[in-house]
Amino acid sequence: MLIIPAIDLRAGKCVRLVEGRLDRETVYSDNPMAVARIWEGNGARLLHVVDLDGAFAGSPKNLETINSIIEAVGIPVQVGGGIRDIPTIERLLQMGVARVILGTVAIRNPELVQEACDRFGERIVVGIDARDGKVAIEGWGLTAEKDALELVNEVSKMGIKRVIFTDISRDGTLKGPNLEAIKKLVTSVDVKVIASGGVSTIDDIKSLNELKHLGVEGVIVGKALYAGTVSFTEALEIVNKERSALPC
Known part of the structure; x- marks a missing residue:
């Protein structure tokens, strides 16, 4: 299972929000590129970057910073936040983004998701953010009348192979991930799932790692890493333990 550090961007800075609320923001660094290099140096194999300004505005607003992060590290970077048309997807891929995360358009414009999947595999x-089981969109400002599980099934039929599932009520709260919802998701659909939201302790990493055989491919960790309640090195040791124990 991958441990994926999160870098959330707002006005070019590395921040964290609680439950996606702008009035509950903590700024962790004025230099997201330096933060990215730290996680790479600690052994991260993938970075998760979210353009928060873009998510709320409906189009990316931190492209220069995203480009600088990509140039600063040698590991893949996946990016989400306000990506709602094919030209923006193409621009990000041309910049060197490894994976583009689509969220709101999965509800607003599923045809675009289908086209993007057909073209870019x-x-x-698809990022699926849930509030009480329902999909939240527009930077989590609106809640759609669609169940998260229903949306996962729909995008799976389009050919999407991987989704990021975030329980908004847990995001940035350090309350622990919604293991029940994650387990229900991975046992109901044939897609890889990256879990997000609420990780607060090393025990949360252990619990999610126990679900990897069901389809949990990774976990995105944000506030817990920045607040120091989870050691990235210790988390890596946990997920790599079984691999290192295999015979040569």
């Missing part, structure tokens, strides 16, 4: 990931 597994470089397209």
